[in-house]
Amino acid sequence: MATRKSARHAARKSTKKYYFLGAVLGILAILYVGFGVFYGSHFMSGTKAYGVELSGLTQKSAEQKVKDKLANKKICFARQKKSR
Structure with missing residues (x-):
């Protein structure tokens, strides 16, 4: 039972890391496109x-x-x- 809990905990922790990484990359992509559009004109x-x-x-x-x-x-x- 203890191994199942730790496995679920590790999976949740891993999922949170991917959500955080995705959010950071999304923000960077939005900034990149925004600057490109602005400095295009x-x-x-x-x-x-x-x-x-x-x-x-x-x-x-x-x-x-x-x-x-x-x-x-x-x-x-x-x-x-x-x-x-």
């Missing part, structure tokens, strides 16, 4: 362009922020000659 943290911080912004809002920053600046594009 937003700039990563630490992103800068022309000295403007773009972290967490969408493309449209980042474009507007860069345009506002560069509105009064004159930008000149020059072509370099190819050396032979």
Whole structure:
């Protein structure tokens, strides 16, 4: 009788471990997918362009922020000659 109780106790303990492991893996999967969805349409943290911080912004809002920053600046594009 004692061995049956200890066997059932061990089986319950093992089942609890699997439930806990499944819950942890489920939470990690949700976080992974969530970050992927968010950063699929937003700039990563630490992103800068022309000295403007773009972290967490969408493309449209980042474009507007860069345009506002560069509105009064004159930008000149020059072509370099190819050396032979």
